[in-house]
Amino acid sequence: MTDLSRHDPGRTCSLVASLAGAPSRSVEELRLLNKVNGALEVRADIVGDLDPATLRDHVSGELVYSLRGMGAGGVFAGSGEQREQRLLAAAGHYDLIELEIGRDTTSRVLAAIPPHQRIVAWYGLSAAGGASGMDLAGLREKFSRMAEIPARQYLLVTHAASAEHALVPLRLLRSLARADVTAFSVGETGACGRLLAPWLGAPVVYGQIGGRAGEAPPIDRLIRDYPFPDVPPVRQVFGIAGRSVHMSLAPRMHNSAYRAIGYPGLYLPIATRDFLTTWRVMANGLAGLGFPLGGGTMVAPYKEAALRLAEVTSGAAASSGAANVLVRTETGWRAHTTDPFGVVGALGRAGIQLTGRKAAVVGCGGAGRGAAAGLLRFGVTPTLVNRGPDRGMRAARLLGLDYVPLHRFVPGDYSLIVHATPVRDELLFGLDRLARDTTLVDLPYGRRQTALVTAARRRRLRVIDGWEVLRIGVARQFRLMTGRSMPDPHSLEHVR
Structure with a gap:
């Protein structure tokens, strides 16, 4: 079988941006696409x-023309005659026309x-009724008819109700070893x-311009966060796991660093929504595809x-x-x-002296407990603060x-x-009586300043x-996972 993914440093793919809103509002994205x-x-x-x-x-x-029907995740509900007329009219002006099998x-x-x-194209987007597209044999049979x-x-686009389902289109690509087939899932772990x-031969990556946030990543993130349109050699995959991680900037920071030092990651x-099962399935499945999961951020x-x-x-x-980092070792996963x-x-x-500081950590989740443990290591004994007493007292005992x-x-x-809670838009405590030499550390980050900042x-x-905490944390995660030093994370001021 020809390996289309790992040993050809000259490969590229095409980016396709699905326009789902007014083009007049998408000037910046169109410039990036061009x-x-x-x-x-x-x-x-x-x-x-x-x-x-x-x-x-x-x-x-x-230019690609798509008139996606409701069964394909679209909204077209006209008659077959209307559909045919529009497709044929578009064929005179567009370079490619999407035809639903x-x-x-x-x-x-x-x-x-x-x-x-x-x-x-074929869309098997029914979680209940799309079982024929969920196993490899069914998907291969579907493609045989399409071919x-x-x-x-x-x-071919399937609906993934689980991590196992999300891997099936990738297995199809590997088994076909063709350069004219794109296959992936939407739903659970589909973005991955x-x-x-x-890297398994798909010639196209789909992003989105305009419209409401959907399954496809915004085209600007697709271009800025990943090496596309280049498809450089990859020997190891890493990831960030959570319930909603699509807006995380960690992929941008890590992938930019990989490119900067020539690391094949x-x-x-x-x-x-099921971390333990998904992590195990992805680790086994990706290894079977030739892309071992070397670690990740939680x-x-x-x-x-x-x-x-x-x-x-x-x-x-x-x-x-x-733990917010897992790294694969010869004996299994190591947590950091x-x-x-x-x-x-x-x-x-920032030049803040810790000696003599009286400190408090607000929030007793993993980030808060980690921050408190770090202060303890440097001679500061913080007081823990939490809205819910159960988690607060548990952290205090620990x-x-x-x-x-x-x-x-x-x-x-x-x-x-x-401040180590996820709350961004309200103040959990007042600042009026704080002394002028008080230092505040606010862990949440985003495009907008938090209410506390x-x-x-x-x-x-x-x-x-x-942002400052993120850069330092990501640099340490990078070293734990790759064994290499990250290019100065403080030079990545554009990563926002």
Whole structure:
């Protein structure tokens, strides 16, 4: 079998941006798409039949026409005659026309649209009724029928109700070893497979422009977070696991660093609501595809589960009762936590002296416990603060620290406060009585400032935001997973 994925450093893939909103609001994304000579897919079922001549004024790549029906995840509900008329009209102006197998592959349509202009597509998006597309034999049979129709490209999209289902399209790609078939899943862990598919021969990666957030990643993230359109050699896969990780900037930081030092790795999002099962399935499945899972980052609420999964645990992870990094070793998974080092490292880089500080950590989840453990290692004994008493008292017993309920917390008693809850848009405690030399560390990060950072800067307090902590934490995660030093994470100011 020809390996299309690992040993050809010259391979590239095409990026296709599905236009699901007004093109006038997508100028920035279209510019990015043009930089990589990507194609624009017009979702005519959503945006209507746009003027292709006007689109060509803004798009340097090919134009793709898609009139996706409701059974294919689209919204077109017209008659068969209306559908045929629109497809045939589009064929005179678009470079590629997506034809749904069976519905559109009639003798009249095939006579009017030549093979080089066809994308023959099948969507098995019913979680209950799509079982024929969920196993490899069923998917191979489906493709065999599709391949009877000559086309430039073939597209198969399944619905994944589990991590095991999400791996099936990747297994199909590996077994076919063709360069004209794209296959992936939507649903559970689907994004991971969509992004890995080009290393198994898929010629296309689909992103999205405009419209509401959907299954496809925004095209700007697809271009900025991954090496596309290049498909460089990959020897090991890493990932970030959580319930919702699609907006995480960790893939951008890790993948940018891999490219900078020539490391053959790929960092992917692994979205799941069943971490333990998904991690085990993905580890076994990816290894079977030739891409061993070398490790990953865990975000809440999976930091305690990551600790249970490991055969060996670092001292910092054991003391905080949570892990945010798993690394594969010869004897199994080793659990680490970088939370202590992110907070203490950010304080050190800012020149904040810890000696003599009276500290409090607000939030007793994995991040809060890690921050408290880090302060303890450097001679600061923090007080733990939490809204819920059960988690707060459990953390206090684990770390041997005092616990104060949030409603009894007096911020003015402390000169160092670490906020380690996920709350971004409200203040959990007041800042009015804080001394001017108080330092605040706020762990949440995002495109907008948190309420705490905004209020602290307004009062001209010393504040370290989540970005600074993130960069230091990611650099340590990078070294744990790869054994290599990350290029200076503080030079990655664009990573926001």
